Amino acid sequence: RLRGDKTEILSDYADKLGPTEELKQALMKYRAIDAATHQKTLSYYLSKGDELPVYKNVLVDEAARSCPSDLLIPLACAEEKIVLVGDEKQLPQFLNADTLGILKRNMSADEIKKLTDELMPNESHADRGASTGGGSFFSVSMFEYMIHTAQMLERRDLKHRSRVVKLLTQYRMAPVIGDLVSEVFYGSRLKNGMEDAGHFELDYPLIEGKNMIWLDVPSALNQEVKNGKASYFRELEVSAIRELLLKLADSVSRANADREEGAAVEIGITTGYNAQRRKIEIMLDENENEL
Numbered sequence: 001r002l003r004g005d006k007t008e009i010l011s012d013y014a015d016k017l018g019p020t021e022e023l024k025q026a027l028m029k030y031r032a033i034d035a036a037t038h039q040k041t042l043s044y045y046l047s048k049g050d051e052l053p054v055y056k057n058v059l060v061d062e063a064a065r066s067c068p069s070d071l072l073i074p075l076a077c078a079e080e081k082i083v084l085v086g087d088e089k090q091l092p093q094f095l096n097a098d099t100l101g102i103l104k105r106n107m108s109a110d111e112i113k114k115l116t117d118e119l120m121p122n123e124s125h126a127d128r129g130a131s132t133g134g135g136s137f138f139s140v141s142m143f144e145y146m147i148h149t150a151q152m153l154e155r156r157d158l159k160h161r162s163r164v165v166k167l168l169t170q171y172r173m174a175p176v177i178g179d180l181v182s183e184v185f186y187g188s189r190l191k192n193g194m195e196d197a198g199h200f201e202l203d204y205p206l207i208e209g210k211n212m213i214w215l216d217v218p219s220a221l222n223q224e225v226k227n228g229k230a231s232y233f234r235e236l237e238v239s240a241i242r243e244l245l246l247k248l249a250d251s252v253s254r255a256n257a258d259r260e261e262g263a264a265v266e267i268g269i270t271t272g273y274n275a276q277r278r279k280i281e282i283m284l285d286e287n288e289n290e291l
Contacts, residue, residue, distance in 0.1 A: 034053070038066060038073045038074055039070060041053070041073050041074050041077060042073055042077075052076075053077055054077055055077050055079060056078075056079050056080045056081070057082075058075065058077055058081070058082050059083040059085065060074055060082070060085065060086075061086070062085070062086055063084035063085055063086035063143050063146075064086030064087055064088045064091075064092075064093065064143040064144075065091055065093055066093060066142070067093050067142075071142055084143060084146055086143050088141060088144045088147065093141040093142065093143065147164055151164055168186075168190055168191055169190075169192070169193040170190055170191070170192060170193060171192075173192075174197060174200035174212075175192045175200075176212060177211055178190065179192070197211075204251065204252060204265065206251040215240060217234070217236055217240045219234075222234055222235060222236030222237075231273045231275035232275055232276065233273060233275040233276040233279045234276065237276070238279045238280055241269065241280060241283070242283050242287060246287070248267070249265075249290065252265050
């Protein structure tokens with residue numbers, strides 16, 4: 001080929017390289033890092049009949065959300081170090097309610113107390129109830145148990161090596177929101193890394209100067225409804241969101257009338273149920289011209 005065909009030659013060369021199964025196997029043999037979900041950690045090797053993988057270091061993200069059986073899969077592959085990253089104060093682990101029910105029915109009060117004392121050795125009975133909502137080991141995640149175990153090992157370690165590292169400074173939330181979260185969930189130990197409230201200031205006219213507002217939609221006025229797919233929705237909350245969006249759109253429109261360039265407003269709406277999400281999406285479609 002002529003020198004002018006350099007790009008085409010390189011393109012053909014790249015096509016010849018892959019992606020082929022041989023190239024994939026070569027990369028897997030010499031790579032330094034694997035990334036996978038808990039169960040996928042082993043599924044590939046089990047399907048091929050190969051030996052189970054062994055890693056010098058295993059890092060598990062969102063470990064507080066993992067159910068014990070899933071969390072044990074990557075932990076069993078660790079040769080030297082295990083690093084668990086998570087927050088036991090946030091969403092709880094996934095657990096099978098039927099399994100917990102069987103355990104509760106087949107364990108005596110003494111057995112439950114013994115396991116509770118083992119899993120939560122550093123908390124008083126009052127603290128246990130406040131922090132877990134149940135006050136027994138049924139409410140303790142495997143991640144929390146690992147924290148308690150690591151703290152116990154710290155106390156026994158003659159070299160005083162730290163095994164639990166807590167990040168107690170947050171930069172994502174405005175100070176007023178950070179203070180609320182700190183007081184309610186973290187015993188006022190969570191600090192704000194950015195105290196300048198002006199950095200988080202919102203200039204939307206309807207909520208100007210506020211980083212957080214509570215809108216009360218009493219359940220007595222409209223109970224939640226369960227649809228056929230075991231998801232919930234409340235029509236009154238959808239109506240309240242609509243009214244709030246309309247007021248916000250109107251206030252922004254009035255403010256933009258006094259400006260040479262209008263300010264674009266982006267709004268995210270989150271909800272805990274798919275049925276509620278669908279109701280909100282329908283409402284947004286029906287009010288597209290006004291919003």
